[in-house]
Amino acid sequence: MPPLGETKLFNARAEVPQRAHGRIKGERCGPPFPIYRDAAGELLAAHASADRASNATVAHILSVAAGYAYADIETMATMMSRLGFADHATVCVSETVDAMYINTTAYLTQSRCGRVVILSYRGTPPASLVTWLGNADVGSDSMPIGGEAVPVHSGFYLNFRATRLAIIEELSTALRGRSLVDSNKKLDYPMQALYVTGHSLGGALAVLFALSQSATPELRPIADRLRAVYTFGQPMTVGEPLPKAAGSVSPKIFRYVLARDIVPLLPPAGWGAFAHIGHEYRYENGAWHSQKNAVTQALNVREIPRVMVTALAPAKRRSTAQYTAAVHPPHHYISALRPAGLVTEFGDYSADEGVVAR
Secondary structure, three states: OOOOOOOOOOOOOOOOOEEEEEEEEOOOOOOOOOOOOOHHHHHHHOOOOOOOOOOHHHHHHHHHHHHHHHOOHHHHHHHHHHHOOOOOEEEEEEEEEHHHOEEEEEEEEEOOOOOEEEEEEOOOOHHHHHHHHHHOOOOOEEEEEOOEEEEEOHHHHHHHHHHHHHHHHHHHHHHOOEOOOOOOOEOOOOOOEEEEEEEOHHHHHHHHHHHHHHOOHHHHHHHHOEEEEEEEOOOOOEEOOOOOOHHHHHHHEEEEEEOOEOHHHOOOHHHOOEEOOOEEEEEEOOEEEEEOOOOOOOOOHHHHHHHHHHHHOOHHHHHHOOOEOOOOOHHHHHHHHOOOOEOOOOOOOOOOOOOEOO
C-alpha cells in the first residue's frame, strides 16, 4: 500500500482510468512564515456580507492555491501551511483517462478549525491548453443549469464531471464538521465558508462548479456556504445566452486577467459564442483595475499558433506583442497579486520591504 498522501496522477503509456485520492495533514512552519498569521480568519471575515468588492488578501491567498494546484500533494500542503493554514488538511481528487481527454485534479484544503475550505482546480500549461482545446470537441455539449440547457465547451464540462461527485463527497464531510484527513475525527466547527479557485483551465472548472451548485436543490447547503470564486487567466466557460442561474452566481465570481494574457480570449469566436461572467480585474500599468466590460473573443483560430510562438520569441518581440502566452503562467499572477511587504511563498522578499506577517 502506498504511503499516505502518495498519488499517481498521470500515466502516459496507459489509456485506462487513473483515479487518485491522497490525504495529508499540513504542518506548522517556522520563520519567516506564516505569510498571514491567521489565513483562515482572513477568509472567514471576507465576503461575509452583500458587499461584492474583491479582497486583495483573498486574491493573493487563492492565487497561491491555484498556482500550486499544479504541484504534488506534499508541495501543495507545504504552501498552504506557509500561507498560514497551520495543521490543515489537504485532499487530492484526480481522474485521468487519456483517450477521453480527461486529465483533471483538484485539491481541497480544510482549515484546522473546520470553518474554511478552499477548492483549488488544477489548470493546464499554456501550450498544452491550446492543443487540448483544438483536439477536444468544442461547443458540442450542454450543461443543465436551473432547468436550462447551456452550451459549454465539452472538454471543460467532461473534466468537471469527472471529479464532481468525489468533490461533493469531501465537501459533505466538511459540512458535518469532520476532518478530511480522518472522517472519524470531529472538528470544532462544520464548514462555514467555501472558496473555489483555479488558474487557466482550472478557473473554467471553478466557474462550472459554482454554476452547478447554485442550480441543484440537494446541493443547497454547499451553495449557501460559497463565499466567492477567484480565477486567474481563465478562458471563457459557457456559451451565450447565459442562464438565469448565472445571475445569482456571477456576483461571487472574481476574474483576474493580466492585460496581455491570450488565454482569457479563448475559445476563439469561430468555435462558438462564449462569454465571461463575474467581475473582471485587469492588471495594467502596475495595478489592478476593475473593468466594466469583460474581454471578448477577439481572436481568429488561425492566429492562435502565432500568438503561442511569441512565448519563445526574443524578449523585445515578447514585450511588444499585443497578446502572448508568455505572461499566462501562474507565477506571474501570484507576483502581481502579492501585497507589498509580504514574504513570498519561497521565504524571500525585497530588500527594501522587509518581512511582514499579516
